[in-house]
Structure formats: C-alpha cells, structure tokens
Amino acid sequence: MGENISDYSQNIVDLRRHMWMDGVEVELRRLIWQIAVVGKYISAKIHESNRKLAGFKNIYGEEQLALDRVSDDILKSKLHHSGFVSHYASEELDDIVAIGNGKEKYIVTADPLDGSSLVDTNLAIGTIIGIHKNSIFDCGRNSMVAALYITYGPLITMIYSAGKGAHEFVLDREGEYVLSEENIRLKEKGSIFSPGGLRRDWTDAHLKFIDKLESDGYKLRYSGGFVPDINQVIIKRGGLFTYPALKKSPQGKLRLLFELQPMAFIVEQAGGRATDGKEDILSLKVASVNQRAPIYIGSAAEVAMAGEFLSQSL
Numbered sequence: 482m483g484e485n486i487s488d489y490s491q492n493i494v495d496l497r498r499h500m501w502m503d504g505v506e507v508e509l510r511r512l513i514w515q516i517a518v519v520g521k522y523i524s525a526k527i528h529e530s531n532r533k534l535a536g537f538k539n540i541y542g543e544e545q546l547a548l549d550r551v552s553d554d555i556l557k558s559k560l561h562h563s564g565f566v567s568h569y570a571s572e573e574l575d576d577i578v579a580i581g582n583g584k585e586k587y588i589v590t591a592d593p594l595d596g597s598s599l600v601d602t603n604l605a606i607g608t609i610i611g612i613h614k615n616s617i618f619d620c621g622r623n624s625m626v627a628a629l630y631i632t633y634g635p636l637i638t639m640i641y642s643a644g645k646g647a648h649e650f651v652l653d654r655e656g657e658y659v660l661s662e663e664n665i666r667l668k669e670k671g672s673i674f675s676p677g678g679l680r681r682d683w684t685d686a687h688l689k690f691i692d693k694l695e696s697d698g699y700k701l702r703y704s705g706g707f708v709p710d711i712n713q714v715i716i717k718r719g720g721l722f723t724y725p726a727l728k729k730s731p732q733g734k735l736r737l738l739f740e741l742q743p744m745a746f747i748v749e750q751a752g753g754r755a756t757d758g759k760e761d762i763l764s765l766k767v768a769s770v771n772q773r774a775p776i777y778i779g780s781a782a783e784v785a786m787a788g789e790f791l792s793q794s795l
C-alpha cells in the first residue's frame with residue numbers, strides 16, 4: 482500500500498517549514514523563499530529558450546533577451562518588490578545597484594545563471610546567491626548571513642545555509658521544495674577532483690599538487706559549470722574543486738562575490754573548507770564587485786594539502 486495524501490502532507494518538510502524549524506529569522510526566511518521561487522521562473526525560461534543562450538526568437542519571430550539577462554531581470558525585480566533588499570549586485574551588472582529605500586536589512590549578490598554556456602549541451606547549470614548584512618565591501622565572514630544555490634539538472638535542487646548547517650531540497654512535481662538532506666557533512670577526505678584552467682597555464686606548485694591527486698587515484702570530474710561541479714563534491718560528501726591562479730591571471734577566473742563567497746559559506750557549513758591557496762575565501766576583503774580569486778574548495782584534507790604544496794613554492 483502506498484502512502485495516502487494526508488500521510489504525505491504530514492511527513493513532508495518543505496523549505497518554509499524547515500527554515501521556521503531551523504529558527505531562521507522571519508525576514509531572512511521570506512527572502513530565501515522568494516529567491517527559491519525565482520528559481521522556478523528561471524527554470525521555465527531555460528525550457529522556453531529551447532537550449533539557445535542568446536538572441537533566440539520566440540514563436541512570433543521576435544528577438545528575445547539572452548537567458549542570463551532574463552534571469553537577472555526576474556531576480557532583480559522580485560527582490561525589488563520583496564521589501565527586504567536594499568542593494569543588489571550581480572555578475573550581469575557593472576556595479577551594485579540600490580533597489581530598495583535604503584532601510585531594508587539585506588544586500589543580495591547573484592550569479593543568476595552560472596555555466597550558461599552549457600545550456601546548448603543540456604548539462605546542468607545553476608543560480609548562486611549570497612545574502613549580506615551592512616556592506617558587501619568587507620570580508621564574507623563579517624558580512625554574510627546566508628547563501629544558497631539552485632542546480633537546474635534532471636532535477637531542480639537547492640542547497641541553502643543560514644549559518645546552521647547546509648540543507649538540500651528537491652523541487653517536486655507539485656512545485657514544493659522538499660527537504661532531501663539535512664545537515665550535509667563532508668568527509669575529511671574525498672576521492673574526486675575538479676580542476677579548472679589549462680595545464681600549460683598552471684603554476685609549478687599547482688601542477689605538482691594536481692599530479693599528487695592523480696597519483697593518489699582521485700577521479701576527474703569537471704563539467705565546466707561551477708554549480709554542478711561544486712554540487713558533486715557536496716553531494717558525494719567530499720573531494721576538491723579548484724580554479725587556480727594562472728601564470729597570466731594570478732587571480733584566477735572565478736568571482737569572489739558572486740561565485741566563491743556563497744559556495745565557501747555553504748561548504749564551510751557542511752564541514753569543508755575554501756581557500757585561495759593560503760587564506761580562507763571568507764577572510765578575503767572585497768574591494769570591488771568584479772574581484773576574482775583563485776579557489777581550492779571541498780573537503781578539509783585536500784584543501785590543506787593544496788595549501789602545503791603552494792607554500793612550498795615560496
């Protein structure tokens with residue numbers, strides 16, 4: 482005998498109920514909920530685009546905006562009307578913008594559609610959100626109160642942390658975000674690695690570190706999308722993602738504010754670590770919205786090992 486509907490609704494823990502049970506402050510939980518709802522709209526736009534990223538046409542032959550711009554517009558407009566957000570900073574905009582009356586508690590950062598160049602290949606893509614208090618021009622450890630990311634894959638999943646662990650939800654067919662993993666904990670050491678950048682551009686120290694992971698039997702897992710690659714490390718309970726300093730770009734590729742800080746916040750809450758090879762990502766002070774940093778993120782043992790290899794090069 483299967484469960485009947487009333488058993489189902491009694492046992493189910495959805496996102497709102499979880500945040501309430503978790504003691505997340507009321508405005509913050511409303512904000513996180515609204516962002517999760519935006520994930521549903523973005524996913525609808527991904528479907529509508531029929532795997533074309535930019536300059537696609539609708540059925541009437543009208544030009545549509547690029548998918549990343551559309552995602553950004555939906556998010557910005559929803560946050561503007563939320564009443565909880567004073568400023569919004571996004572990878573799609575040149576600078577932080579005021580979207581409230583200045584009295585609201587939160588500042589939101591977004592990578593509205595991470596990995597959007599994978600849309601045509603039908604690989605997973607995502608949305609990354611950081612939620613800050615006071616100012617984003619500080620280190621994440623002082624300013625961040627929550628972070629979340631949504632993965633648009635065969636399923637739509639969402640992981641959030643409001644500073645009390647990291648929790649995963651799956652969007653079900655009724656449109657509810659249902660709790661699937663509470664208090665995710667990474668193991669001390671994993672068995673997969675995800676290295677960004679070209680081998681010929683890596684520093685000698687980074688090359689030696691990656692050689693060591695390979696000779697230790699770590700399996701390669703790199704899709705070219707930050708969200709699915711980090712998600713894999715988190716869901717498999719360990720391993721490492723890195724996009725290192727490159728010879729020609731010592732700050733690497735990924736953005737501190739939009740990509741690295743939110744993921745560092747979540748991974749730390751899951752018992753992992755995130756550094757630039759030396760300092761914790763959440764200890765780096767943000768001086769500009771487009772600041773980049775190298776990243777080593779995942780389970781504690783591999784991140785520590787990266788630090789040892791990089792310090793030997795000095």
Ligand code: F6P
Pocket residue numbers: 595596597677678705706707708710734735
């Ligand atoms: O947002 C930047 C991004 O697309 C990430 O999602 C991804 O991890 C990385 O760049 C991929 O870079 P590359 O194409 O150099 O491997």
Ligand code: MN
Pocket residue numbers: 592594595596707740
């Ligand atoms: Mn991105």
